[in-house]
Amino acid sequence: MSSGHDHHDHDHGHRPEPPSDVEARALALESLLIEKGILTSEQVDGIIRTFEQDIGPMLGARVVARAWVDPDFRRRLIEDANAAVGELGLNTTNLARLSVVANEPGVHNMIVCTLCSCYPWMILGLPPTWYKSPPYRSRAVREPRVVLEEFGVVMSEDVEIRVWDSSADLRYMVLPERPSGTDGMTEAELAGLVTRDSMIGVGLPHVPAARA
Amino acid sequence: MVNKPDLHSLVVNGIHDMGGMHGFGPIVIETNEPVFHAKWEGKVRAIFSETVGRYYNLDEFRHVIERMEPAAYLEAVHYERWLHAVETLLDEKGVLAAGAAPAPQAPHKRPANLPAPRFKAGDRVIARNMHPEGHTRLPRYARGKSGVVTSVWGAEASGRDSVSVDLWESYLEAVR
Numbered sequence: 001m002s003s004g005h006d007h008h009d010h011d012h013g014h015r016p017e018p019p020s021d022v023e024a025r026a027l028a029l030e031s032l033l034i035e036k037g038i039l040t041s042e043q044v045d046g047i048i049r050t051f052e053q054d055i056g057p058m059l060g061a062r063v064v065a066r067a068w069v070d071p072d073f074r075r076r077l078i079e080d081a082n083a084a085v086g087e088l089g090l091n092t093t094n095l096a097r098l099s100v101v102a103n104e105p106g107v108h109n110m111i112v113c114t115l116c117s118c119y120p121w122m123i124l125g126l127p128p129t130w131y132k133s134p135p136y137r138s139r140a141v142r143e144p145r146v147v148l149e150e151f152g153v154v155m156s157e158d159v160e161i162r163v164w165d166s167s168a169d170l171r172y173m174v175l176p177e178r179p180s181g182t183d184g185m186t187e188a189e190l191a192g193l194v195t196r197d198s199m200i201g202v203g204l205p206h207v208p209a210a211r212a
Numbered sequence: 213m214v215n216k217p218d219l220h221s222l223v224v225n226g227i228h229d230m231g232g233m234h235g236f237g238p239i240v241i242e243t244n245e246p247v248f249h250a251k252w253e254g255k256v257r258a259i260f261s262e263t264v265g266r267y268y269n270l271d272e273f274r275h276v277i278e279r280m281e282p283a284a285y286l287e288a289v290h291y292e293r294w295l296h297a298v299e300t301l302l303d304e305k306g307v308l309a310a311g312a313a314p315a316p317q318a319p320h321k322r323p324a325n326l327p328a329p330r331f332k333a334g335d336r337v338i339a340r341n342m343h344p345e346g347h348t349r350l351p352r353y354a355r356g357k358s359g360v361v362t363s364v365w366g367a368e369a370s371g372r373d374s375v376s377v378d379l380w381e382s383y384l385e386a387v388r
Contacts, residue, residue, distance in 0.1 A: 022292050026252035029299060030259060036313045039262045047258035052247045114231030114351050116274055117290065126247055126257070130239050132290050138233040141353055141375050150239050165231065165377040167349055168270055 056125035059090055060173060061194035063100075063123060064205075065187045068178040077175070078102055090123060098123075101164055102175040103201075108155055109162045110148070110201030111172040112140035118166035120173050124199055131200065141165060151202040174201040181208055225343060225352060227282035232353035253291040260298055266316035268301040275347040276300050335361045336387040339379065350379055358387055 033039050063085055067074040077084040081098040092098070098120055101109040113119065114137050119127040130136050139147050144161045148154070155161060164172040176198040182190060185208065197203025230236075248254040264273060276297040277285070285293065299308075307313045331337060341356040342348075354377050361384075362376065 022295060023250065023252040025299065026255050026259075026295055029295070029302075030255050032308060033259060033263075033302075036307070038307070038313055039259065043262055044255055044258040047261050048248070048251075048254035051254065051257065056247075112231075114353070115228055115349065116277065128242070128245050129290065130241050133239065134230055134233070134236040134286070135239045137230040138236050139239070141231045141351075147239065151241070163375045165351065165375060167377075168274065 051126055055122065057194075057196035057199065058191070059125075060120070060123040060196070060199045061191040062088055063090070063173075064175060064194045064199065065191035067100075067175055068182075068190055069187050074102075074175070081173070085123060092122060096168065097170050099164075099170060099172050100175050101162065101172055103177045105177075106158065107160050107162065108148075108201065109164060109172075109174045110140065110144060111164045111166055111174060112137060113166040114138070114141055115165075115167075118168055118171055120171040123173065124196060128196070148202060151197065153203060174199050176201075176205050179205050179207045226278045227280075227285045228278045229352050231351045248291075249289075252295075256291045256295045256298065260294055263298060263302065263307075267305045267307050267314075271347065272301060273297050278347060331361045331384060331386070333361055337361055337384040338387050340385060351377065354379070 030039075030041070030044060034041060063077065066088060067077050073084060073087070076087075077100050081100040082092050084100075085098065086092050096118075101111075103109055111119075113131075117127055117132040119131060121127065136147065141163055144163050145155055148161075166172055176194065178190070179193060182193070185193075189208075193206040193208065195203050195205060198205045248257070260273070264270060277293050280288070280293065280296060284296075288296065302308050305314065336358060337360070338358045339350060339354045339356065342350070354375075
């Protein structure tokens with residue numbers, strides 16, 4: 001096809017350029033709300049900065065690493081995740097109810113929100129586009145093993161997969177298993193092995209490079 | 213510009229209820245995805261943060277997205293749906309009208325004195341095959357399915373390859 005033709009970018013998941021009217025509408029709404037004294041541009045910029053810089057999977061990784069090194073914390077985390085996460089000084093006011101589901105030998109957990117985009121964003125950051133996309137939402141509850149394979153995770157047949165469908169009031173985070181070969185590592189080093197996808201359950205933590 | 217749906221229309225089995233649907237293809241994973249793909253997306257997220265709980269609650273927000281016309285829902289990128297929802301709700305609540313904005317509403321609180329739960333962990337239940345008008349949190353894929361109550365507001369389940377879904381008691385009937 002010649003490149004001179006008008007090309008409609010409809011590949012699902014690859015974000016098309018937003019139609020300019022969407023951007024214009026967002027700017028118009030912001031201006032109107034500022035004019036009415038409902039918000040300020042400083043508040044808007046502050047929230048954007050918080051999402052871009054302060055909130056992200058590094059917070060969840062701290063929770064996971066603590067659970068790996070402290071069995072008592074792990075127990076509290078599974079019993080009452082909101083309280084346990086609060087122990088680390090993380091802000092849980094907007095977290096809704098959090099439930100941490102732990103992987104163990106023979107059990108693998110993954111999370112989805114089939115109805116919308118519920119996600120424990122206060123500790124994982126805002127969800128990736130694929131998490132909010134029709135393919136993931138439709139398929140995670142029907143063929144989780146195939147979905148996992150698309151993420152490069154092949155689960156043996158004797159592993160039980162548990163899929164947790166989130167809601168506005170109850171959100172999940174996966175506690176991945178601590179990789180072997182990490183015995184001497186510090187809590188901070190361990191946190192560095194924890195990936196966002198491993199806390200959604202579509203990935204596994206990094207395995208440390210073999211030591212001499 | 214997409215026609216605005218009837219603001220009072222009640223969606224039952226909406227396009228948003230995607231669990232178990234076929235035909236959406238492979239999952240497209242964007243590497244090194246930015247938090248926001250454009251400045252306007254961050255603005256929409258921020259406007260939502262500043263207005264939810266003041267002029268509308270989270271359930272109303274969800275419902276207004278569910279009320280979107282299905283083709284428009286699928287066409288829109290995520291924050292376009294959110295923009296639609298915030299615009300629609302602030303309009304419906306009179307916040308965008310000329311003159312002073314209405315006073316923020318008090319946050320909705322669920323009643324504290326609830327009756328004792330009908331079910332306890334271990335009970336066998338079946339999810340109602342119901343199609344209620346308006347918003348429901350009972351996904352289609354779970355309707356008519358039987359299962360075990362793993363907890364009443366909690367975690368922990370068993371059984372190979374399970375799906376766990378958090379449901380209101382009114383969605384369930386006991387299996388006798």
